[in-house]
Each structure stands twice: as structure tokens, then as C-alpha cells.
Amino acid sequence: MTASTFTAEVPRSIPTTTGADPGAVAYDAISAARARGADVVIVDTAGRLHTQDNLMEELAKVQRVIAKQIPEAPHETLISIDATTGQNGLRQAKVFSEAVELDGVVLTKLDGTAKGGIALAIASDLGIPVKLIGVGETLEDLRPFDPAEYAEALLAD
Amino acid sequence: MFDQLAERLQSTLSDVRSRGKLSESDVDAAMREIRLALLEADVNFKVVKSFTATLKERCLGDEVMKSLDPGQHVVKIVNEELASLMGGTGSELAMANSGPTVILMAGLQGSGKTTACAKLALHFGKAGKDVAIAACDVYRPAAVEQLVTVGERAGAHVYQQGTDRDPVEIAEWALQQARTERRDVLIVDTAGRLHIDQDLMAELTRIRKKTKPHDVLLVVDAMTGQDAVGVAESFAAAAEFDGVVMTKLDGDARGGAALSVKAVTGKPILFASTGEKLEDFDKFHPDRMAQRILGMGDVLTLIEKAEQQVDEKQALDLQEKMKKDQFTLEDFLQQMRQVRKMGPLSGIIGMLPGMGAMKQLKNADIDEGELDRVEAIILSMTPAERANPGMINGSRRKRIANGSGTRVQNVNALVKQFDQMRKMMRSMASGKMPDQQQLAQMAGGAQRPKMRRR
Numbered sequence: 001m002t003a004s005t006f007t008a009e010v011p012r013s014i015p016t017t018t019g020a021d022p023g024a025v026a027y028d029a030i031s032a033a034r035a036r037g038a039d040v041v042i043v044d045t046a047g048r049l050h051t052q053d054n055l056m057e058e059l060a061k062v063q064r065v066i067a068k069q070i071p072e073a074p075h076e077t078l079i080s081i082d083a084t085t086g087q088n089g090l091r092q093a094k095v096f097s098e099a100v101e102l103d104g105v106v107l108t109k110l111d112g113t114a115k116g117g118i119a120l121a122i123a124s125d126l127g128i129p130v131k132l133i134g135v136g137e138t139l140e141d142l143r144p145f146d147p148a149e150y151a152e153a154l155l156a157d
Numbered sequence: 158m159f160d161q162l163a164e165r166l167q168s169t170l171s172d173v174r175s176r177g178k179l180s181e182s183d184v185d186a187a188m189r190e191i192r193l194a195l196l197e198a199d200v201n202f203k204v205v206k207s208f209t210a211t212l213k214e215r216c217l218g219d220e221v222m223k224s225l226d227p228g229q230h231v232v233k234i235v236n237e238e239l240a241s242l243m244g245g246t247g248s249e250l251a252m253a254n255s256g257p258t259v260i261l262m263a264g265l266q267g268s269g270k271t272t273a274c275a276k277l278a279l280h281f282g283k284a285g286k287d288v289a290i291a292a293c294d295v296y297r298p299a300a301v302e303q304l305v306t307v308g309e310r311a312g313a314h315v316y317q318q319g320t321d322r323d324p325v326e327i328a329e330w331a332l333q334q335a336r337t338e339r340r341d342v343l344i345v346d347t348a349g350r351l352h353i354d355q356d357l358m359a360e361l362t363r364i365r366k367k368t369k370p371h372d373v374l375l376v377v378d379a380m381t382g383q384d385a386v387g388v389a390e391s392f393a394a395a396a397e398f399d400g401v402v403m404t405k406l407d408g409d410a411r412g413g414a415a416l417s418v419k420a421v422t423g424k425p426i427l428f429a430s431t432g433e434k435l436e437d438f439d440k441f442h443p444d445r446m447a448q449r450i451l452g453m454g455d456v457l458t459l460i461e462k463a464e465q466q467v468d469e470k471q472a473l474d475l476q477e478k479m480k481k482d483q484f485t486l487e488d489f490l491q492q493m494r495q496v497r498k499m500g501p502l503s504g505i506i507g508m509l510p511g512m513g514a515m516k517q518l519k520n521a522d523i524d525e526g527e528l529d530r531v532e533a534i535i536l537s538m539t540p541a542e543r544a545n546p547g548m549i550n551g552s553r554r555k556r557i558a559n560g561s562g563t564r565v566q567n568v569n570a571l572v573k574q575f576d577q578m579r580k581m582m583r584s585m586a587s588g589k590m591p592d593q594q595q596l597a598q599m600a601g602g603a604q605r606p607k608m609r610r611r
Binding site: 049050051054082083084085086087088089091109111112113114115117118137 | 197198199265266267296351352353378380381382383384385387388405407408409410411413414526
């Protein structure tokens with residue numbers, strides 16, 4: 001797991017070795033970010049199936065470690081959902097939200113043919129809105145979610 | 158996987174079975190429930206429509222309506238049609254007559270291709286084949302490194318040329334290497350690509366032309382929804398794939414994509430990836446899967462897995478020990494390890510026939526962590542203690558608890574349960590069947606303590 005800080009000019013990564021404890025890495029990242037006066041810390045975590053209780057617990061621990069360092073943190077916890085995912089997406093969001101407080105969804109791979117309709121259920125049933133969408137493989141292909149645009153695309157053809 | 162679908166189909170069918178004679182409206186009602194169950198399982202709506210139409214036609218035919226037990230016939234028909242939907246009795250990979258068998262892996266981003274390559278390599282490795290994997294994903298960061306890591310772990314040779322060369326050239330070169338080095342199998346990993354990305358689909362076609370694979374496999378994530386069919390159709394048009402590898406079946410996805418792909422493309426599911434470890438990879442048997450979904454269990458797979466783990470002589474010796482009441486904690490440890498090597502217990506339970514009816518056992522949610530603790534406790538005992546748990550007094554219990562990182566209560570519970578197990582074996586040896594209470598007491602130890610109130 002890497003913690004990166006982005007300045008306007010150059011992204012800086014905090015390198016870790018595999019096998020390190022994710023909570024410890026998050027802690028170090030935030031400490032380093034504070035020391036360097038960074039504005040944003042993005043904490044990436046390993047992909048995990050929601051059916052693995054121990055990994056859900058690990059995620060909860062990372063969130064707790066972050067909260068201990070900065071009281072209102074993490075300010076945003078986002079779950080990444082692949083737009084091709086079917087009904088299971090709702091289940092994923094539900095179980096993840098039982099482990100950590102989720103603020104939003106990043107709906108990815110919308111550049112494909114999948115419409116990611118499960119995001120509607122996630123927003124309606126769980127109250128977790130889509131905040132960002134992924135529309136391609138380059139770094140620039142991340143956009144804020146526009147509900148009107150999405151609705152239009154959903155109903156097209 | 159398929160749990161939700163299984164539960165609903167089994168409930169509909171048990172209802173049908175209990176009715177005796179069936180009217181057309183009974184059949185209609187059942188078809189409607191089946192239709193809903195399949196749609197909620199993410200099966201493509203076109204597939205659901207045609208599937209239930211076929212079912213209905215057969216169910217209203219003489220075979221069912223004039224039979225003495227129409228309900229049972231309906232179950233038989235659903236089983237047959239479900240199996241046929243997924244591919245019938247199963248298909249084989251085409252193998253080369255001479256030179257390496259070339260297998261090309263394709264699919265969307267994130268479907269699990271790279272891991273599937275390593276798992277497939279291990280699968281062939283276990284069958285004694287010399288396997289090589291070609292690293293043709295030059296786009297995703299660290300894709301080549303990942304393939305090298307997992308490929309070597311699977312015992313395969315990984316052919317790679319970094320990320321600066323054209324994937325088609327790498328594939329061509331890899332094929333040459335495989336021929337020169339006389340490998341039995343060459344698995345070609347490719348980058349994930351959108352089926353609507355014309356450039357990358359054209360690249361896939363070029364790789365196919367250059368490597369002339371004996372098998373092209375489409376890797377599909379089991380949690381894919383309605384989109385699975387469109388993806389499969391597009392890949393079929395561009396790459397003419399021969400079969401599907403379903404991945405991430407260890408999740409709780411409904412699995413409808415699995416049911417839809419064969420129906421729409423005519424291509425069977427050949428392999429199922431069922432967990433995080435490289436060993437969690439099996440040949441897919443549609444008929445067995447249909448039986449599991451309908452609660453008939455999958456005894457064949459259970460037997461195969463057991464055969465891989467159990468030594469017949471050891472099993473006979475153990476049987477003797479049990480009869481003579483010489484079964485020790487050491488024996489218990491060996492048994493537990495053998496069973497656990499067959500895979501996660503939640504998966505094994507699904508293979509036992511009739512588990513659909515035994516709801517409590519199915520939802521028992523066996524706590525593998527509990528089994529780890531039991532193992533640790535036994536390993537903290539001396540051989541003498543394992544052979545004769547009766548000698549484990551207070552101070553020994555404390556030592557064992559400390560050594561295994563558990564509490565004395567856990568040690569007490571294990572010793573007590575083992576004692577009950579031996580009592581049960583003694584009474585079985587003298588001809589009596591174990592009663593429900595004894596079984597429940599024994600099962601109680603392995604269950605998660607978490608109980609949700611409704």
C-alpha cells in the first residue's frame with residue numbers, strides 16, 4: 001500500500017514494502033504529510049472481497065488509525081465500484097459500509113458499455129451518493145459525478 | 158456463490174413437489190417465480206425469457222402432466238435445463254498433437270486474467286506439464302512484475318520483454334521460445350481491454366493470428382451484471398473464444414453472468430476460480446453445478462477433493478483406532494488438517510446433498526479462525542497429553558492456553574468436546590447411531606458465536 005501526497009508540481013510517494021501493516025503505513029503517511037505541509041492525503045488500500053471478515057476488520061482498523069491522528073479524518077471515505085458489477089454491487093457497498101463509514105462511490109469503467117445502474121440502488125437504499133466517475137485508463141479520466149448527465153446516458157438507446 | 162438463486166429455486170421446487178397433480182396455473186406460477194429468481198441473480202433478461210419458455214413447454218407436456226409424480230419431474234427438467242444452460246456435461250480444452258498447446262487469455266480490465274494465468278499454469282503443472290506464460294500486458298503498471306511473481310510461484314517459466322515492445326511481437330517471440338524449449342503449454346496473458354475499444358480488439362486479433370492458439374479463453378468476473386452478455390458477444394466476434402474462465406466465485410455474487418454467457422455465445426464455462434490461493438481453481442462441471450444449485454449436492458467433486466487428500470491405508474488404520482476407542486487428539490488434528498486441505502469448509506458443505514434443506518447448517522458460517530485456534534491448542538500439547546487428555550490438569554491447561562495464545566476456557570471447551578466425540582464413537586462402534594443432540598453439541602463448538610436477532 002502506498003500513500004502519496006500530490007503537490008502542484010510533482011507527486012511524491014511514500015514507499016512501503018509489501019507485508020507492512022496498512023494501518024502503520026497510513027499513520028506514517030499522515031505524519032509525513034503534516035511534516036511537509038501537504039493539503040491532501042489519499043490512502044489507497046488493497047482490493048478485498050466483502051465476504052472476508054478479517055479484511056473488513058483490517059479496513060476498519062485503518063480508518064480508526066486515521067481518525068486517531070486527525071479527529072475529523074478520514075474526511076472522505078470512497079468505495080470504488082466497477083460499473084460492470086451487477087446486483088452484487090449493492091451487497092458490497094452494504095458490507096463495506098458496516099466496516100467503515102462510506103461517504104461516496106467512485107463508479108469506474110463507465111467508458112465501457114456497462115451503465116453502472118447498481119449505483120442507483122446504492123444511493124437509494126444506502127444513502128451513499130456517487131461522487132466521482134472513472135471514464136478511461138489515463139490519469140485525467142476521473143470526473144465529478146453529474147446526475148443529470150448520468151440519467152441521460154442511462155436512458156439513452 | 159449461487160446461494161440466493163439456489164435458495165429461491167429450491168423453495169419454488171419444494172412447493173411444486175408438494176402439490177401432487179399440477180394444473181397449468183400451478184406451472185405458470187412456478188415459472189414466474191423461477192423467472193424472478195434468475196433475474197435477481199443477474200442472469201441476462203433475454204436468456205431468462207427463453208429459458209423459462211423452454212421450461213414451461215416441457216413442464217406442460219405429457220412427460221409431466223401425465224406422470225404420477227409431476228413435481229419430481231419438474232425438478233428433473235429444471236436440473237437438466239439448468240445444466241444444459243451452463244454447458245451440459247462439460248467440455249475439454251483442445252490440446253496440441255505436437256509442440257506446445259497455446260492458450261490465449263482475454264477479457265475486460267480487472268477480470269482476473271493475470272491471476273487466472275498463474276492458476277491455470279499450476280493446474281497443468283499438477284498434471285505434470287511443463288508450462289510457460291507470456292507477459293503481453295505492456296500497459297498496466299507492474300503487470301509484468303505481477304505475472305513474474307505469481308507465475309514463478311505456480312512453477313511456470315515466464316517469458317517477458319518488459320513494456321517497451323509491441324505485445325504482438327512479444328507473443329510471437331514467446332511462442333518461438335516455447336517451441337525451442339519444448340514446453341508442453343504456453344499461456345499468453347494479455348492486457349485487459351474494453352470490447353468496444355477497436356484498436357485493442359484489433360491488437361487481440363493480431364495476437365491470435367500470430368500465436369494460433371488451440372484455446373482462447375475469455376476471463377469473466379462472476380459478479381458481472383447484465384453487461385456480461387454484450388462483452389461476451391463482442392469478444393466472440395473479435396477473438397472467437399472457445400470457453401470461459403469464471404473468476405472470484407468465492408464472493409457472494411448471484412452468478413447470473415455464468416448462466417448467461419454460454420446461453421448467448423454457445424461457449425461453455427471451462428474453469429472456475431474459487432479463492433485467493435493459486436490452488437483455488439477447478440474444472441467447471443455444469444451438471445454438477447446445476448445439482449448444487451438445486452440442493453442435490455455435488456458428491457462427485459467432494460469425492461475427488463477427498464481422494465486428493467486421503468491416503469486409503471491411513472483411513473483404514475484410523476477406522477480401526479476409532480473402533481477400538483484409541484482415537485487421540487493427534488489423530489483428530491490430522492483429520493482436521495486433511496479436511497481443511499480440501500478447501501474452505503463453507504464450500505465443502507455446499508457439496509453435501511440435502512444441505513439446502515438443512516438451513517441451520519448452511520448458515521452456520523463455520524469460523525475458520527476457530528479451527529485455527531483448535532489446531533494451535535492441540536499443537537501446544539505434549540504427545541502424552543494428546544494421547545490422554547484426561548491427564549490435562551489445571552496447570553497444564555494454563556500452559557497450553559498460554560502456548561497457543563488462547564484462554565483456559567478454550568482449552569476446556571476443546572477437551573470437553575473431544576470427550577463427547579469419543580463417547581459418540583464408542584456408542585457408534587457398538588452399533589448405535591448418534592442422536593441429534595450429540596451432533597448439535599459437537600457442531601456448536603465450530604460455529605461463530607455471532608448470532609443476529611431478527
